[in-house]
Structures are given as C-alpha cells and as structure tokens.
Amino acid sequence: MTDTVHPEGYELPLYVALAQPPLFFGLPRELGILALVLTLLITLGLRMWLLGISSGIALHAICVALTRRDSYWLHVFRAHLKQPTFLDW
Numbered sequence: 746m747t748d749t750v751h752p753e754g755y756e757l758p759l760y761v762a763l764a765q766p767p768l769f770f771g772l773p774r775e776l777g778i779l780a781l782v783l784t785l786l787i788t789l790g791l792r793m794w795l796l797g798i799s800s801g802i803a804l805h806a807i808c809v810a811l812t813r814r815d816s817y818w819l820h821v822f823r824a825h826l827k828q829p830t831f832l833d834w
Contacts, residue, residue: 749772750764761820764814766816766817768812768816769808770805771812771813772804772809773812774812775814775819776808776819777808780801780804780805780808781801783800783801783804784797784798784800784801784804785797787800787801788801
C-alpha cells in the first residue's frame with residue numbers, strides 16, 4: 746500500500762453523525778417507537794405493570810446490543826424478509 750499525499754486544502758473532517766443512522770434511545774427510530782408502543786400497550790392497556798415494564802426493558806436491552814454490534818441490522822433483516830423463498834416444501 747502506498748501512502749497517498751493529499752494537496753493542501755483537499756481534506757475534510759468526517760463527522761460521526763454523517764456516518765451513523767439516527768438513533769432513538771440507542772435504537773433505530775422505527776424499532777424504538779415500536780418497542781415503546783408495545784411496552785405501553787402491555788403496561789397500560791392490559792394493566793400488567795410488572796410484565797410490561799420488565800419485557801420493555803428486556804426488549805430494549807436486546808435491541809441496543811444488536812444495534813451496537815451492527816447499526817444497520819434492522820435494514821438487513823427487513824430486506825431479508827422481502828426476499829422470495831426458493832425451497833417451498
């Protein structure tokens with residue numbers, strides 16, 4: 746590999762916000778809103794406070810761990826679901 750030398754004035758800083766997707770409490774925005782709505786549905790709608798809050802915290806922790814590993818996993822999963830199946834039994 747050769748070390749390329751750039752002319753003066755042709756280097757720009759790359760900000761982290763331009764390279765990462767927007768996150769909502771550490772999750773992709775769609776998934777964060779979905780997790781929040783599911784938690785509120787169980788907690789307030791079904792009136793199961795302990796189950797709703799604990800499942801919401803667990804869901805949030807799992808999704809944050811997946812997002813830290815790969816921030817585009819939700820887009821890849823959505824594209825995977827759109828692919829047709831070739832081996833129908």
